[in-house]
Amino acid sequence: MPILDQLPRISLAFLPTPLHEAPNLARALGGPRVFIKRDDMTGLAFGGNKARKLEFLVADALAQKANVLITTGAAQSNHCRQTAAAACKVGLRCILVLTPSHHEEFQGNILLDALLKAEVVRCSAEAQAETLARVAADERARGNTPYVIPVGGSTAVGAMGYAAMMGELAGQLRRLALSPAAIYFSSGSAGTHAGMLLGARLYGLDLALMGVSPSRPTPHVQAEAARIASEGASILGMSLAAAPADFEVDDAFIGPGYGISTPASLEAVRLFAETEGILIDPVYTAKAAAAMIAHIRAGHFRPDQTVLFLHTGGTPALFSYADDFS
Ligand SMILES: Cc1ncc(COP(=O)(O)O)c(C=O)c1O
Structure with a gap:
């Protein structure tokens, strides 16, 4: 096989x-x-396309006994929306670290992230990596097990x-x-x-x-x-x-x-x-x-x-x- x-x-x-x-x-x-x-x-x-990647990423997260998915992207990120949906499906929390997008109104993926109960942390593009690391460290300090998915699930x-x-x-x-x-x-x-x-x-x-x-x-x-x-x-x-x-x-x-x-x-x-x-x-x-x-x-x-x-x-x-x- x-x-x-x-x-x-x-x-x-x-x-x-x-x-x-x-x-x-x-x-x-x-x-x-x-x-x-x-x-x-x-x-x-x-x-x-992110659904295909998430089939493997979320399986890896579950194998590592993670209880929260953390990922990042621009505010209108499709990857973030689908990660939030995947988290709902398997019963995990999801934290999204979102950087500014060209279109910021409460529409499109931003609206969907809210419906999918994602917890959103906003930051500038320059502070993205540092914020992602800090959010993960905060979760660990609270006794949680985060699974960090880099930009685009790539x-x-x-x-x-x-x-x-x-x-x-x-x-x-x-x-x-x-x-x-x-x-x-x-x-x-x-x-x-x-x-x-x-x-x-x-x-x-x-x-x-x-x-x-x-x-x-x-x-x-x-x-x-x-x-x-x-x-x-x-x-x-x-x-x-x-x-x-x-x-x-x-x-x-x-x-x-x-x-x-x-x-x-x-x-x-x-x-x-x-x-x-x-x-x-x-x-x-x-x-x-x-x-x-x-x-x-x-x-x-x-x-x-x-x-x-x-x-x-x-x-x-x-x-x-x-x-x-x-
Ligand atoms: C709709 C859509 N197509 C294509 C891509 C690009 O895929 P990748 O990031 O794997 O290159 C993305 C990434 O976010 C996307 O949202």
């Missing part, structure tokens, strides 16, 4: 997520066939969720007799990307992993992905020393900054909605979609090829971006 199948894991997501064709979108772009892998439908508190343990996703995807592609040229996805804290590289090697999936950064420059994301993948490889007993250059990361679609819409990202949101009735989010998936759209329009793929888009969720944030669309 592969090591991945023996790791501690709890069930939080509805799996497998659908993989389906997006013919209207493909027609509008006039290029290859396009299929969408719907990780926005993992189900946990409106879905998203540890080697969390990355196992996306190594496993590639096995799921390999099976779906086999059944559909598809050999896609590339899969586009948002690569932020790089755990998704690292896991996908491990899974691609494990399951023999030969397609380009096109990570698109929503925030950080390419070398930063590549270095993080390589670090997490190398650690993940040792969990899986794989002889793999991942290097930054193993990770394709495009930072050309960030625009003015994290969480700030661009003309291309706004067009991507509208195009997915108008052609397929699929909602993507302005912070992550719209920028990844903008990259895929630009590359298809620039003729990177032939009409007889197939391109995948990994919808990693994030749609609750859409509601705090109403101004960008009015």
Whole structure:
């Protein structure tokens, strides 16, 4: 039995997520066939990619007898919202250390965190690491056992969720007799990307992993992905020393900054909605979609090829971006 199948894991997501064709979108772009892998439908508190990581992270927390999950992100973090939901599901407390976001109103993920009874500690971006450490130390001093999850759940343990996703995807592609040229996805804290590289090697999936950064420059994301993948490889007993250059990361679609819409990202949101009735989010998936759209329009793929888009969720944030669309 592969090591991945023996790791501690709890069930939080509805799996497998659908993989389906997006013919209207493909027609509008006039290029290859396009299929969408719907990780926005993992189900946990409106879905998203973090549910897969949390299946392994929360199992690890429970194995360590933790009674409180502590994590951090920007105020509109999808990872924080799904961590709060996972904590509810397994009966743990959840503390979120939140830094300022571009959209701070009581909407989107901020509203959902409150409904999910997360305990919120606010701090500046500069004080994030120190605050996270202090909150964990305070909990320990009170006799609690915290389990600290870094930004985005991007540890080697969390990355196992996306190594496993590639096995799921390999099976779906086999059944559909598809050999896609590339899969586009948002690569932020790089755990998704690292896991996908491990899974691609494990399951023999030969397609380009096109990570698109929503925030950080390419070398930063590549270095993080390589670090997490190398650690993940040792969990899986794989002889793999991942290097930054193993990770394709495009930072050309960030625009003015994290969480700030661009003309291309706004067009991507509208195009997915108008052609397929699929909602993507302005912070992550719209920028990844903008990259895929630009590359298809620039003729990177032939009409007889197939391109995948990994919808990693994030749609609750859409509601705090109403101004960008009015
Ligand atoms: C909707 C969405 N997509 C993609 C990502 C990026 O995933 P990762 O941080 O694993 O690179 C995130 C991270 O927060 C996210 O919320």
